[in-house]
Amino acid sequence: MKIGYVVAAATPFEYLATLDPERPVSLYDYVVVDHVEVEGGELANVRLLGQIIRLYRDPYSAKRDLPLYSVISEVSNNILEVHLAKVKVLGYLSGGELRQPKQPPRIGAAVYLADDEEIAELFRVKSGLCVGRLATRDVEICLDLEGVKRHIAVIAATGSGKTWFSVVLIEELLKKGAKIVVIDPHGEYVPIRDSIYKLGPFSARVVKVSKHHQGDLMYKIGVLDSEPDALANAAGVPPGAKKIRYAIYLAWAYARRVRKELGKAVGLAFMQKVLYTALRGEAALNKLFQQLKLSGDFPTEDLKMLAKRDRHAIFSALTYLKKLKRLGVFAPRSTPLSKILADITIVNLAGVNEEVQDYVVSHLVNRIFQARVRQVRELKGVKIPWPVVLVVEEAHRFAPPKALRKTKSYEAISRVASEGRKFGVYLVVITQRPSKVDPDVVSQCQSQVIMRIVNPKDQEAVRESSELLAQDMLENLPGLDVGEAVVLGPVAKLPVVIKVRDRVLEYGGADIELSTAWRVDKTADVVQMWRRLYKSPPPPSVAVAAAAMRVLAKRRVGDRVEVEVSDGDKRAVVTFEDGVPVCSLCGRAGCPHVYKALEEAVEVL
Numbered sequence: 001m002k003i004g005y006v007v008a009a010a011t012p013f014e015y016l017a018t019l020d021p022e023r024p025v026s027l028y029d030y031v032v033v034d035h036v037e038v039e040g041g042e043l044a045n046v047r048l049l050g051q052i053i054r055l056y057r058d059p060y061s062a063k064r065d066l067p068l069y070s071v072i073s074e075v076s077n078n079i080l081e082v083h084l085a086k087v088k089v090l091g092y093l094s095g096g097e098l099r100q101p102k103q104p105p106r107i108g109a110a111v112y113l114a115d116d117e118e119i120a121e122l123f124r125v126k127s128g129l130c131v132g133r134l135a136t137r138d139v140e141i142c143l144d145l146e147g148v149k150r151h152i153a154v155i156a157a158t159g160s161g162k163t164w165f166s167v168v169l170i171e172e173l174l175k176k177g178a179k180i181v182v183i184d185p186h187g188e189y190v191p192i193r194d195s196i197y198k199l200g201p202f203s204a205r206v207v208k209v210s211k212h213h214q215g216d217l218m219y220k221i222g223v224l225d226s227e228p229d230a231l232a233n234a235a236g237v238p239p240g241a242k243k244i245r246y247a248i249y250l251a252w253a254y255a256r257r258v259r260k261e262l263g264k265a266v267g268l269a270f271m272q273k274v275l276y277t278a279l280r281g282e283a284a285l286n287k288l289f290q291q292l293k294l295s296g297d298f299p300t301e302d303l304k305m306l307a308k309r310d311r312h313a314i315f316s317a318l319t320y321l322k323k324l325k326r327l328g329v330f331a332p333r334s335t336p337l338s339k340i341l342a343d344i345t346i347v348n349l350a351g352v353n354e355e356v357q358d359y360v361v362s363h364l365v366n367r368i369f370q371a372r373v374r375q376v377r378e379l380k381g382v383k384i385p386w387p388v389v390l391v392v393e394e395a396h397r398f399a400p401p402k403a404l405r406k407t408k409s410y411e412a413i414s415r416v417a418s419e420g421r422k423f424g425v426y427l428v429v430i431t432q433r434p435s436k437v438d439p440d441v442v443s444q445c446q447s448q449v450i451m452r453i454v455n456p457k458d459q460e461a462v463r464e465s466s467e468l469l470a471q472d473m474l475e476n477l478p479g480l481d482v483g484e485a486v487v488l489g490p491v492a493k494l495p496v497v498i499k500v501r502d503r504v505l506e507y508g509g510a511d512i513e514l515s516t517a518w519r520v521d522k523t524a525d526v527v528q529m530w531r532r533l534y535k536s537p538p539p540p541s542v543a544v545a546a547a548a549m550r551v552l553a554k555r556r557v558g559d560r561v562e563v564e565v566s567d568g569d570k571r572a573v574v575t576f577e578d579g580v581p582v583c584s585l586c587g588r589a590g591c592p593h594v595y596k597a598l599e600e601a602v603e604v605l
């Protein structure tokens with residue numbers, strides 16, 4: 001369909017078209033002009049594809065030096081309007097590839113809307129994640145699976161559809177055989193496990209951190225798999241409290257030796273026991289180690305010395321160890337990765353504070369990364385045989401800007417962001433506050449899915465980290481509808497605005513439908529009342545007829561309750577006296593009008 005003509009083309013990359021006012025077009029739609037290019041020394045007729053990046057109207061005859069109001073009031077409705085479109089040239093398809101033109105399009109060349117097939121061809125990829133359709137047309141858009149290797153950031157204001165998109169992306173990744181781990185601070189993704197059967201025969205596991213929340217198993221961190229300093233940090237020991245840290249170190253070192261020599265699974269309880277015993281004196285300490293029947297000498301001098309000189313440090317260390325124990329995530333051994341991983345693993349962090357969430361995320365992400373390094377480098381130890389996609393919800397919690405706040409998980413996530421590609425650990429970072437995520441992490445996510453953003457700071461952060469090519473699209477971020485997204489980077493052949501498709505899997509953070517959530521189902525009460533009045537259940541035909549009626553009014557007159565019901569073009573007034581209904585049309589019989597009136601009045605009878 002012809003929509004206009006090229007009127008100005010200063011460069012081969014952009015032109016201005018005047019549009020037919022009778023044929024309205026949409027912003028970001030795709031257009032085409034017939035064009036001649038030099039290909040291999042020969043002139044070739046090609047179709048130059050472009051995208052409308054701005055639409056505007058100009059008054060044709062108004063002079064700039066006249067105040068616009070007076071011009072308009074003079075000529076009123078007769079102003080000649082010009083409908084204009086700025087078009088960004090995308091290139092022309094030649095042998096399946098998109099090539100850039102060397103010549104600007106001819107002035108006066110007709111501009112057509114591109115065919116759906118042409119657009120589909122433009123976005124065709126070998127292996128696609130089909131997450132939606134073009135926002136402007138019914139053309140399916142599939143993201144390039146290979147692009148996932150360069151990490152993805154999903155950025156949107158709250159309620160714009162980030163989680164919805166992420167669930168759709170998870171569905172597509174699962175269909176491609178991906179293994180996914182979701183870091184889920186609020187347990188929003190837990191319903192995926194119970195709806196996964198709708199997608200196919202995939203395994204889903206929920207790992208929880210708080211025993212009061214939903215999950216198939218608890219995530220435990222092996223005390224002796226953590227460095228003693230990391231334990232001290234998790235317990236909140238101040239960095240300068242060297243003696244307390246030393247006491248924790250000694251208790252940890254003894255526990256580790258016991259594990260090594262006796263193969264015993266010891267943890268925080270044993271560390272506490274060592275420190276308590278040290279406080280009771282040298283003899284008690286010797287007895288403890290004799291009881292353990294450790295082979296060879298067990299040097300206890302350091303501990304004895306500390307107990308003599310700095311008892312208060314041991315007391316404090318014990319208090320911190322108690323605090324660690326209360327967190328409930330430490331155990332003699334870490335939960336094995338083999339038990340945790342499934343096609344999709346949801347790490348439900350609900351119910352624990354940010355410190356513990358941070359510790360768990362850093363521990364798990366590091367383990368996954370190390371296991372992949374061992375796999376790729378063929379090193380000894382626990383390995384993961386397949387690449388893993390790590391979905392990090394609310395990334396601003398775990399990877400805030402270094403200058404703002406230091407988190408343990410930042411180190412782990414930024415390592416995955418910079419080196420994950422080599423070892424097959426890919427990130428999907430989700431946030432509503434891009435300005436609150438470390439810029440290094442955001443910029444390592446070469447693909448971006450950007451939805452509605454209203455906050456100017458966040459818009460700025462997105463623009464700064466996005467490719468220049470897409471700046472025009474990013475100008476309109478507050479204007480995107482819920483579920484619409486600008487997709488940029490290696491996952492999209494070209495920057496594109498999509499409408500995210502319906503999802504199959506369930507998630508827990510979706511908006512509550514208030515119109516149904518606040519409508520209380522009173523059926524059971526009505527049936528019970530009906531039985532009491534008429535000594536039998538209401539016939540189904542009565543309930544069906546009542547469903548088609550409307551309540552017009554409900555009032556209390558003295559001791560009576562009156563309910564006025566419309567039944568097609570008739571009206572019935574049902575009066576309840578001492579709870580006994582009488583219908584103005586049907587008398588004392590149990591009729592549909594009474595049923596309808598009971599629905600309205602059952603709680604006041």
Ligand SMILES: Nc1ncnc2c1ncn2[C@@H]1O[C@H](COP(=O)(O)OP(=O)(O)OP(=O)(O)O)[C@@H](O)[C@H]1O
Binds near residue numbers: 163165
């Ligand atoms: N692609 C879509 N199609 C239809 N409705 C959608 C789509 N995306 C989002 N919605 C609607 O918008 C609501 C909010 O979406 P979603 O839960 O993904 O928001 P969010 O950005 O993750 O918000 P929050 O930051 O609060 O978690 C959904 O409950 C749904 O009603």
